[in-house]
Amino acid sequence: MITLTINNEKYQIDASSETPLLWVLRDHLNLKGSKYSCGIAACGACKVLVDGNAVPSCVLPIASVIDAKITTIEGLGTAEELHPVQKAWIKENVPQCGYCQTGQIITAVSIYDKHDNLKKDEVLSIMNSNICRCGTYDRIKKALDGLF
Amino acid sequence: MINRRDFMNLSFTAGSGLILGVNYSCIQGNTEKHEKIEIKNYSFNPFLELTNTNKATIYIPVPEIGQGPRTALAMIVCEELEIPFANVSVKQAIASTIYGDMSAAGSETIDKFYLPLREAGATAKDMLKLAAANIWNVTSKNLHCKNGYVLDTESERKLSYGELADEASKLPIPESVGLKKPQDFNLIGTKQKSPDLRDMVTGKAIYGFDASLEGMKYVSIVRHPVREAKVKSFKPERALAIPGVSQVIEVKHFKPIPYAEVLPGVAVIAKDSYTALKAKKLLEIEWDLSEIENEDEEAFQNQYQKLKSQPPEFVLRKPDISKIISDRVLEFDYKIPFWGHFCMEPMNFLASYHDDKCVLIGSNQRPNLIQDLISKIFKLPLENVIVETTLGGGGFGRRLAVDYALEALIISKEVGHPVKTLWTREENTLQDYFRSLSYHNFRIGIKNNQIHSWFHHIMTKPIAGGPRYEVQGAADIPFNIENIAIGYTPLKTNIRIGSWRSVSHSYNVFVVNNVITEVALGLGLDPFRYYLELLGNENSKTIKLPLRGSRGTVECNLDRLRNVLVKAAELSGWNDQNGKNSALGIACTYFKKSYAAHVAEVIMKNNKVRLTKITSVLDCGKVVNPLGVRAQMEGSISDAIAVTLKSNITIQDGQPQELNFDAHDITRIQDMPELQLHIIDSNENPSGAGEPPFPSVPPAIANAVFTLTNKKIRTLPIQI
Incomplete structure (x- = not known):
């Protein structure tokens, strides 16, 4: 049994220690907002926040995040009030198929919540780690413009 | 096309007033007491249910893969039904022959469902009106509908659709139904966001x-x-x-x-x-x-060299050869590679x-x-x-x-x-149905500083035996050229192939447009003006091809094609080009009933060519949801950048080589240039927007790169 802290709750996980966090979230905990897409940490669809940093969960063994605070897309904002990044995504109607968007949002949240006053280019260079096959980038840029 | 009467009648046992489901909802009253009310659903036709609480459920037949049918199709029903879009919940229909062809294919969704859905909404509206007329004992002609209510303006009475749903759903389906005039639309043409937006940004959406x-x-x-x-x-x-x-x-x-x-x-x-x-x-x-054949790129190239020296196996257009006397002949050979689909969800x-x-x-x-x-x-x-x-x-x-x-x-x-x-990402690529590799041999005859003859020999692996889905965008060119010869020969390969956004337009429009710009520049002409000349002065052109069904008779509205081309040139500042370190490239095409043109701008910076701007003009008739159409234009540009400047699939030992995003990167946010999008304001029937904007983007980029660097581009991605 491995204990993980996800969205401020503790979970006892019955999975071997090398299991990637993504599959534990999806198959064990029914938290399906984090998506499988490349399996090699190259597209960002599976990103979650690990101690505030956006990290691809598809290659992240659960053994490596035992002491970490994990936040998934389901843990952002509250039922009454979404996270400002989610609100910006809604305002700009960003998603098309939507499959990559939870990962995009997690990356943007990791930048937003750190208050580092990054320049626009620096924000885009971090967002470059997430792929969107529908090409929603122009609207992501507009959503980011309203946030940073 | 589905017969409307059959369709509406099949929808439910006529006159039954079918209650489809009952559930309960707690509605908070003023007194902090929770009042429990029973929600009943009434079916009006396969697209539409109304509840006694004045909500509509609209069933969407076409799969949602990011192209927006769950927004646009629901809007069409709401327009005629006169119910606020916000009062609607959207559900995906299960497979049924009742809807006809439910495919998300060929950019045909709006074209195919525009009329049936308007009729579905209008039919229900008439039944609701009649129910109100029966209750008030008046004639329904004097009633009208707005925001989910039937109104009697004379007596200032009104009843909500919810109050009328039970009665109305029991009424016989009207024989004929009147539709709104486009100038009276108040929802179609407005910007509407996806009903799935909130679920998508909170991780609740189910794929x-x-x-x-x-x-x-x-x-x-x-x-x-x-x-x-x-x-x-x-x-x-x-x-x-x-x-x-x-x-x-x-x-x-x-x-x-x-x-x-x-x-x-x-x-x-x-x-x-x-x-x-x-x-x-x-x-x-x-x-x-x-049974494995160790195919590779060299084997494909050898096959091409052999085939291009022979006459095409299929002749699509044939000029009178005796009339072809050219001053000189320019030859072009293109290889456009396999492309994979790389859907984010394997x-x-x-x-x-x-x-x-x-x-x-x-x-x-x-x-x-x-x-x-x-x-x-x-x-x-x-x-x-x-x-x-x-x-x-x-x-x-x-x-x-x-x-x-x-x-x-x-x-x-x-x-x-x-x-x-x-399926893993790698399996998703290995077991893909790739867009076919294609080869193109052009022989362009020049006479009196004009294209006098146009010979284009296309080679691909066909999707279905012969040339059926392989020649559009090439055989149907509407150009004002005296002698046009188009031939097709199938390539042999074991690689599995299928449809990829815009199918044959994805390669044919590239090579056709690249030839035009190269020839124009070679003749010392302005590519945009020369293109207009090629499009002639006629209003439209019908091109007959020896293909079955609608593929055999292709209509091109030249007015609309010239219009998008001129608009793209105008918006991009084509006539004001003066930069030494920058260049523009132009391209256009038509795809079924939609017309698109693009201008790309590239600059030379630190000895590297960079794409800085794309101007995109689309005429897809009457626009249902401008947000959806814009998204398709943006997506087309993003797709085009990936295949024009970044990635492709190559084959070695019979195996695709670029299996994941490490070896096959696609467009990322920093690759996106400045976008200038323009949708033509039109009252023509709505036509597709998913594929039509794509094909002219890659050649616009390539033409800009050629203009800037003078390097001939004969394959993709462009190595710059």
């Missing part, structure tokens, strides 16, 4: 990968990277030794139709995804490789075969084909094959094939419980 059924297990399948390999024998023991692995079975090659080819392999069935993925690495499989499907009843759930582009095929293969009545379509993480043509659905069902039948298959 195929997220669907579940009680008792389901997860399946991962080992297949050989080369399609013709067969399983000779396998040892399942080591995989079976992993706790949580329940079975290891062989999956046999099965190809009832090309678009449902189940490839041979060995499947691991396990309690969860990771166990299945882990255990499959322990399988020991001996492959029969006797293939997967959930299937259950139990007691001669099948349930299939997942992302697909063709619900009817899945239902029909499985009904035929397993000899089950259609109603025993339930196909539920979830949201799809991209499609781009890949999900028009339904191999993944058939594969999941075959496995479920064998193991006796529901299964969810999951």
Whole structure:
């Protein structure tokens, strides 16, 4: 049994220690907002926040995040009030198929919540780690413009 | 096209006032007391239900893969029904012949469903009016509808659709129905956001990968990277030794139709995804490789060299050869590579075969084909094959094939419980139906500083035997050229091919437009002005081709084509070019009833060519949802950048080489240039927007690069 802290709750996980966090979230905990897409940490669809940093969960063994605070897309904002990044995504109607968007949002949240006053280019260079096959980038840029 | 009367009548037992479902909702009253009210649903037709609480449910037949039918189709019903878009919940229809062709294919959704959906809304509206007229004992002619109410302006009475739903749904379906005039539209043409937006940004949206059924297990399948390999024998023991692995079975090659080819392999069935993925690495499989041909790029090139020296196998357009006397002939040879689909959501499907009843759930582009095929293969009545379509993480043509659905069902039948298959990214590429590699040989005859003859020999692997889906965008060029010869010869390869956004337009429009710019510049002409000259002065042109059905008679509205071209030139500042370090490239095409033109701007910076701006102009008739159309234009540009400047698929030893995003990167946010989008304001019937903007983007970029660098571009991606 491995204990993980996800969205401020503790979970006892019955999975071997090398299991990637993504599959534990999806198959064990029914938290399906984090998506499988490349399996090699190259597209960002599976990103979650690990101690505030956006990290691809598809290659992240659960053994490596035992002491970490994990936040998934389901843990952002509250039922009454979404996270400002989610609100910006809604305002700009960003998603098309939507499959990559939870990962995009997690990356943007990791930048937003750190208050580092990054320049626009620096924000885009971090967002470059997430792929969107529908090409929603122009609207992501507009959503980011309203946030940073 | 579905017959409206049949359609509306089939929808429910006429006059029954069918209550489809009852549930309860707590509505908070002023006194902090919770009042429990019963919600009843009434069906008006297969697209529409109304509740007694004045809400509408609209059933969307076409799969949502990011192209927006759940928004646009619902808007069309609401427009005629006169109900606020916010009062509507949208549900995905299960596969049924009642809807006709439900495919997300060929950018035809709006064209196909525009009228039936308007009629669905208008019919229900008339029935609601009549119900109100009966209650008030007046004639329904003097009543009108607004915001979900029937209004009697004379007496200032009103009744909500919810109050009328019961009565109205019992009325006979009107024989004929009047539709709104486009100038009276108040919803169509307005910017509406997706009904799935909130679920998508909170992680609640359900894609195929997220669907579940009680008792389901997860399946991962080992297949050989080369399609013709067969399983000779396998040892399942080591995989079976992993706790949580329940079975290891062989999956046999099965190809009832090309678009449902189940490839041979060995499947691991396990309690969860990771166990299945882990255990499959322990399988020991001996492959029969006797039928493998070690194809590679060199072999394709040799095939081309041989074929281009021979006359085309199929002749699409043939001029009077005796009239062709040119001053000189320019020859062009192009190779446009294989492209993969790389949907963000890899293939997967959930299937259950139990007691001669099948349930299939997942992302697909063709619900009817899945239902029909499985009904035929397993000899089950259609109603025993339930196909539920979830949201799809991209499609781009890949999900028009339904191999993944058939594969999941075959496995479920064998193991006796529901299964969810999951393909890895690499498997998703290896078992893709690629856009075919194509070769093009042009011989352009020049006389009096004009193109006098145009010979274009196309070679691809055909999707269906001969030239059917392979020549559009080339054989139907509407140019004012005296002698046009178009030929087609099939390429032979074992690589599996299929539809990819805009199909043959994706390669043909590239080469055609690149030839025009190169020839124009070579003759010392302005490519834009020369293009206009090629489009002549006629209003329209009908091109007859020796192809079956609508492909044999192609209509091009030249006014609309010239209009998008001129608009793109104007918006991009074509006439004010003066930069030494920058250049513009222009291209245009028509795709079915839609017209698009693009201008790309590239600059030279630190000895590198960079794409800085794209101007995009689209005429897709009357626009239903401008946000959806813009998204398709942006997506087309993003797709185009990937295949023009970044990636492709190459074959070595019969195997695709670029399997994941490390070796096959696609467009990322920093690759996107400045965009200038323009949608032509039009009252023509709505036509497609998903594919039409794509084909002219790659040649616009290539033409800009050629203009700037003078380097001839003969393949993609452009190496700059």
